Amino acid sequence: MTVNSKKNRKRGVDFSNVEIAFAGTSDADLKQAAWLFKMMNKKWLVTIGSQLGLTAFKMRLPINKIVEKTIFKQFCGGKTLLECQPTVDQLHKRNVLTILDYGAEGKSTEEAFNATMRETMRAVRFANENDSVPVISTKITGLGRFGLLEKVQTGVELTGVEKEEYIALFKRLNSICHVAYEHKVGIFIDAEESWIQDTIDYLARTMMERYNKEQVIIYNTFQLYRHDRLDFLKNSYELAKRKGYILGAKLVRGAYMDKENVRAEAQGYASPIQRDKASTDKDFNSAVKFCIDRYEEIAFCNASHNEKSAWYMLELIERNNLSKGHPHLNFCQLLGMSDHLSFNMAKAGFCVAKYVPYGPIADVVPYLIRRAKENAAVTGDMSRELGFIVKEMERRGLKK
Numbered sequence: 001m002t003v004n005s006k007k008n009r010k011r012g013v014d015f016s017n018v019e020i021a022f023a024g025t026s027d028a029d030l031k032q033a034a035w036l037f038k039m040m041n042k043k044w045l046v047t048i049g050s051q052l053g054l055t056a057f058k059m060r061l062p063i064n065k066i067v068e069k070t071i072f073k074q075f076c077g078g079k080t081l082l083e084c085q086p087t088v089d090q091l092h093k094r095n096v097l098t099i100l101d102y103g104a105e106g107k108s109t110e111e112a113f114n115a116t117m118r119e120t121m122r123a124v125r126f127a128n129e130n131d132s133v134p135v136i137s138t139k140i141t142g143l144g145r146f147g148l149l150e151k152v153q154t155g156v157e158l159t160g161v162e163k164e165e166y167i168a169l170f171k172r173l174n175s176i177c178h179v180a181y182e183h184k185v186g187i188f189i190d191a192e193e194s195w196i197q198d199t200i201d202y203l204a205r206t207m208m209e210r211y212n213k214e215q216v217i218i219y220n221t222f223q224l225y226r227h228d229r230l231d232f233l234k235n236s237y238e239l240a241k242r243k244g245y246i247l248g249a250k251l252v253r254g255a256y257m258d259k260e261n262v263r264a265e266a267q268g269y270a271s272p273i274q275r276d277k278a279s280t281d282k283d284f285n286s287a288v289k290f291c292i293d294r295y296e297e298i299a300f301c302n303a304s305h306n307e308k309s310a311w312y313m314l315e316l317i318e319r320n321n322l323s324k325g326h327p328h329l330n331f332c333q334l335l336g337m338s339d340h341l342s343f344n345m346a347k348a349g350f351c352v353a354k355y356v357p358y359g360p361i362a363d364v365v366p367y368l369i370r371r372a373k374e375n376a377a378v379t380g381d382m383s384r385e386l387g388f389i390v391k392e393m394e395r396r397g398l399k400k
């Protein structure tokens with residue numbers, strides 16, 4: 001199915017409209033984005049660049065400025081909350097909301113986990129002061145040790161010190177959720193690797209039970225590249241109903257497929273990943289339908305760059321005659337990607353947000369490397385992102 005048919009345009013959304021998609025991007029920024037996506041199209045360059053970048057940061061080489069002016073500028077809002085304000089305002093002008101995502105990853109000390117908690121709470125207060133920031137995103141591995149989450153999941157008894165660590169992690173998460181509840185700001189809890197995901201699900205469930213009684217504050221994430229997650233979504237909904245809270249669901253396909261498959265093979269267990277992309281797509285769309293059919297009892301977000309899934313949800317909203325701007329029916333894309341989806345849907349009046357990562361440059365490097373690898377994985381001469389940018393440059397008569 002091509003999404004650029006006349007039928008689509010009639011419905012008020014045209015994903016091929018690059019004029020709307022890049023209305024907020026200057027000629028100079030458009031040219032720079034074209035250059036960046038061309039570079040990221042070269043798989044060998046991304047592989048070498050990622051390794052060199054990581055090494056340079058470890059060795060504290062002065063590459064901050066180069067990173068900040070290129071890939072960081074494309075995909076991040078700023079180094080601090082204050083620096084994110086212009087991006088938040090720019091998005092708001094074009095009817096797009098912001099979901100702030102403090103990019104602390106791979107930390108391992110209690111001091112660093114406390115710092116992430118404090119920054120996330122600051123982000124909640126910042127959201128409270130900005131009408132266009134309804135949600136803050138958080139990663140449980142930014143608040144506690146990966147190995148601890150893994151051990152909790154195995155069911156092996158924790159040592160005394162580990163029990164204290166786990167209690168501290170729980171308290172950090174609860175402090176964030178509590179302040180979010182007081183300010184009526186949402187919290188997205190990201191999904192991560194399957195061998196720590198049961199622990200994350202438990203924590204998310206506990207927070208939903210505490211804070212989602214009157215309205216949805218906490219959202220868990222469902223990775224539909226796992227063959228068990230559609231059932232898990234349905235069970236989560238049943239549980240929420242039984243316990244008297246509203247389910248918050250962020251639907252994603254999942255970001256750790258290679259890692260999951262490699263580990264499963266190395267350790268000799270069946271991979272949790274679907275057998276092919278079509279199965280993932282099918283379950284993703286079924287999850288969208290499941291949530292739409294119960295949209296008054298589930299607040300959800302279609303967090304994806306997949307045009308067909310976005311189109312499918314638009315169709316369901318229309319077919320069921322639902323209000324475009326209902327706060328339970330959300331779309332979300334990452335900053336710097338899929339502007340043709342975000343801005344065209346926002347212009348037509350749907351609830352759309354951009355994930356805006358921010359933080360010190362060295363801290364967001366793993367996130368930036370994931371974005372570069374994702375774009376390098378695209379086969380063919382030109383990535384979809386680059387294709388849209390080139391089309392807009394041609395429309396403006398800019399030299400390629």
Ligand SMILES: Cc1cc2nc3c(=O)[nH]c(=O)nc-3n(C[C@H](O)[C@H](O)[C@H](O)COP(=O)(O)OP(=O)(O)OC[C@H]3O[C@@H](n4cnc5c(N)ncnc54)[C@H](O)[C@@H]3O)c2cc1C
Nearest residue numbers: 190191225252253254255276277280303304305306332333
């Ligand atoms: C706002 C936002 C928030 C996100 N939050 C999270 C998060 O919390 N946790 C997380 O894990 N990811 C998260 N992601 C990333 C997401 O899971 C995907 O990796 C990414 O968005 C690409 O998938 P897609 O739906 O955009 O589209 P597509 O490009 O259509 O799908 C690509 C995805 O399909 C799946 N896939 C590809 N090949 C196969 C195959 N052979 N078999 C089975 N499945 C396959 C993989 O999940 C792959 O990433 C988020 C993405 C967005 C936009």
